[in-house]
Amino acid sequence: MENMFRLIDHDQEAATNRCIWVNGPVIVGAGPSGLATAACLREQNVPFVVLERADCIASLWQKRTYDRLKLHLPKQFCQLPKMPFPESFPEYPTKRQFIDYLESYASRFGISPKFNECVQTARFDETSGLWRVKTVSGAESTRTEVEYICRWLVVATGENAERVMPEIEGLSEFTGEVIHACDYKSGEKFAGKKVLVVGCGNSGMEVSLDLANHLAKPSMVVRSSVHVMPREIMGKSTFELAMKMLKWFPLWLVDKILLVLCWFVLGNIERYGLKRPEMGPMELKSAKGKTPVLDIGALEKIRSGNIDVVPGVKRFNGNRVELVNGEQLDVDSVVLATGYRSNVPYWLQESEFFAKNGFPKTAIGNSGWKGRTGLYAVGFTRRGLSGASMDAVNIAQDIGSVWKLETKQPTKRSTGSLRRCISQQF
Numbered sequence: 001m002e003n004m005f006r007l008i009d010h011d012q013e014a015a016t017n018r019c020i021w022v023n024g025p026v027i028v029g030a031g032p033s034g035l036a037t038a039a040c041l042r043e044q045n046v047p048f049v050v051l052e053r054a055d056c057i058a059s060l061w062q063k064r065t066y067d068r069l070k071l072h073l074p075k076q077f078c079q080l081p082k083m084p085f086p087e088s089f090p091e092y093p094t095k096r097q098f099i100d101y102l103e104s105y106a107s108r109f110g111i112s113p114k115f116n117e118c119v120q121t122a123r124f125d126e127t128s129g130l131w132r133v134k135t136v137s138g139a140e141s142t143r144t145e146v147e148y149i150c151r152w153l154v155v156a157t158g159e160n161a162e163r164v165m166p167e168i169e170g171l172s173e174f175t176g177e178v179i180h181a182c183d184y185k186s187g188e189k190f191a192g193k194k195v196l197v198v199g200c201g202n203s204g205m206e207v208s209l210d211l212a213n214h215l216a217k218p219s220m221v222v223r224s225s226v227h228v229m230p231r232e233i234m235g236k237s238t239f240e241l242a243m244k245m246l247k248w249f250p251l252w253l254v255d256k257i258l259l260v261l262c263w264f265v266l267g268n269i270e271r272y273g274l275k276r277p278e279m280g281p282m283e284l285k286s287a288k289g290k291t292p293v294l295d296i297g298a299l300e301k302i303r304s305g306n307i308d309v310v311p312g313v314k315r316f317n318g319n320r321v322e323l324v325n326g327e328q329l330d331v332d333s334v335v336l337a338t339g340y341r342s343n344v345p346y347w348l349q350e351s352e353f354f355a356k357n358g359f360p361k362t363a364i365g366n367s368g369w370k371g372r373t374g375l376y377a378v379g380f381t382r383r384g385l386s387g388a389s390m391d392a393v394n395i396a397q398d399i400g401s402v403w404k405l406e407t408k409q410p411t412k413r414s415t416g417s418l419r420r421c422i423s424q425q426f
C-alpha cells in the first residue's frame with residue numbers, strides 16, 4: 001500500500017506527479033450538486049476533497065450563462081440543503097443572486113475546492129478496493145498531474161458539462177460569427193443584426209427574447225416540437241402547480257390539465273410554428289429529460305413578429321442559410337442553442353452504473369444516485385436543482401453511516417484507522 005502513495009516523478013521536464021490519499025470521498029465538480037453533497041458530508045463530519053476543472057465554484061453559472069438569466073423555477077425549488085435563500089431574494093433570483101448564495105453556501109460549510117484540476121480518468125482498483133482519480137492542472141509548461149486515491153467517488157460534473165455542437169453542412173465555412181449559447185452574454189452587440197438562433201429550448205427562447213429586446217432580428221429554428229408553458233398561470237408558478245397536482249394525480253392527468261391551462265392562457269401556439277410533442281410536458285421531462293420551455297416573454301415577441309420562427313436548417317452557404325422548406329435567409333451571426341451533454345464517458349472508466357450517454361442507468365438498484373464499489377452520482381436525475389439536493393442528502397447519509405460505523409471502533413491494523421488519518425500528500 002505504501003508504494004502506491006509515494007511521490008512519483010515520471011516526466012522530469014514538465015509534470016510533477018503526486019499521489020494523494022483522500023480521507024473520505026472525492027467529489028468531482030464544484031457546481032451546486034458538488035457543493036450540496038460537500039455541505040451534507042460536513043454535517044456528518046465526513047472529510048472530503050472537491051476537484052473542480054474551472055477556477056471558481058459554479059462555473060456553469062459564473063462563466064457559461066448570459067447576463068439577464070434568472071432562475072426559472074421559484075426559489076424554494078432551487079435552494080440547496082441546510083441553507084435557505086435569504087428572505088430578501090425575489091421569487092425568481094437573478095444569476096448574480098444565485099451565485100452570491102452559492103459563494104456564501106461554500107464558505108458557511110467550509111468548502112474549499114481544489115480549482116483548476118480537471119479529472120482525466122477515474123477507475124476502481126479491484127485489488128485495493130479503492131478509486132484512483134487522475135487530474136491535470138496548469139498550462140503545458142507547468143502541467144501537473146495528480147492521482148487521488150479514495151474509497152468513495154461522487155460524480156457531480158452535471159448534465160450540462162459540455163456543449164452540443166451540431167454538424168450542419170457548410171457551418172464551418174459560414175462567414176459570420178458562430179457561438180454556442182453558453183458564450184452568449186447579451187444582445188447589445190447584435191443590435192440591428194440578423195441572428196439565427198438554432199434550437200428552441202429554454203436557452204434558444206431566452207436568447208431570442210434578449211436579442212429582440214436589444215433590437216436585433218432573431219430567427220429561431222424549431223426543427224421538431226416544443227412544449228411552451230407560461231412561467232405563471234394566474235400569478236402562480238406553473239411548475240409549483242404541477243408539483244402540487246402530482247401529489248394527487250398521475251403524470252398523464254397532470255399533463256392533460258397543464259395543456260388545457262396552457263391553451264387558455266397562450267392559445268394555439270402551433271399557428272406560430274411551435275408544434276407540441278406527442279408526449280405531455282412533465283412526462284417528456286421525466287422520460288427523456290427534455291425540459292419544457294417556461295415562457296418569460298419570447299412568445300409575445302413571436303406574436304408581434306419580433307422573433308421569427310423558422311423550420312430546420314438544411315445547409316449554410318457563405319452568409320446564407322437554406323432551410324428544410326427551401327427558404328433562404330441572409331444572416332449575420334448564428335447562436336447555437338443546441339443544448340448540452342454529460343462528459344462522464346470521457347473520464348470515468350466504468351460501465352455498470354453509468355450508461356454510454358453519461359447518465360446513470362437508473363434501473364440498477366432502483367436508484368439514480370448509488371452505484372457499487374463506492375460510486376455515487378449527484379444531479380443526474382433530470383429534476384433540476386431540487387433533484388440534485390435530494391441526491392446530495394441521500395449520498396451523504398449513505399457514506400456518513402458507513403463512516404460512523406468504521407470510525408467508532410478503530411483498531412491499529414484495520415483500514416478504518418488508515419481512513420481516519422488526515423488527507424496526506426506523498
Ligand SMILES: Cc1cc2nc3c(=O)[nH]c(=O)nc-3n(C[C@H](O)[C@H](O)[C@H](O)COP(=O)(O)OP(=O)(O)OC[C@H]3O[C@@H](n4cnc5c(N)ncnc54)[C@H](O)[C@@H]3O)c2cc1C
Pocket residue numbers: 028029030031032033034051052053054057058059060061065069070071072073077078117118119120156157158159160161343347378379383384385386388
Ligand atoms: C442556463 C441554465 C439555467 C438553469 N436554470 C435552472 C433553474 O432555474 N432551476 C433548476 O432547478 N435548474 C436549472 N438548470 C439546471 C442545471 O443543471 C442546474 O442549475 C445546476 O447548475 C446543475 O448543477 P450541477 O452541479 O449538477 O452541474 P454544474 O452546475 O454544471 O456543475 C458541474 C461542475 O463540474 C465541473 N466539471 C465538469 N467536468 C469536470 C471534470 N472532468 N473535472 C473537474 N470538474 C469538472 C464543471 O466545471 C462544473 O463547475 C439550469 C441549467 C442551465 C444550463
Ligand SMILES: NC(=O)C1=CN([C@@H]2O[C@H](COP(=O)(O)OP(=O)(O)OC[C@H]3O[C@@H](n4cnc5c(N)ncnc54)[C@H](OP(=O)(O)O)[C@@H]3O)[C@@H](O)[C@H]2O)C=CC1
Pocket residue numbers: 069070071072073160166167181198199200201202203204206221223224225290291312313337338339340
Ligand atoms: N432560465 C432558466 O432557468 C434557463 C434554464 N435552462 C435549462 O438548461 C438546460 C439546457 O437547455 P437548452 O440549452 O435550451 O438545451 P435543450 O437541450 O433543452 O434544447 C436544445 C434545443 O436545440 C435543438 N437542436 C439540437 N440540435 C439541433 C440541430 N442540429 N438543428 C436544430 N435544432 C437543434 C433541440 O431540438 P430537438 O428538440 O428537435 O432535438 C432543442 O430545441 C435545460 O434544462 C433548460 O431548462 C436554459 C436556459 C434558461
Ligand SMILES: O=C(O)C(=O)Cc1c[nH]c2ccccc12
Pocket residue numbers: 072073239282285291292294382383384385
Ligand atoms: O431548468 C431545468 O433544467 C430543470 O431541470 C428544472 C426542472 C425540473 N423539472 C422541470 C419541469 C418543468 C420545467 C423545469 C423543470
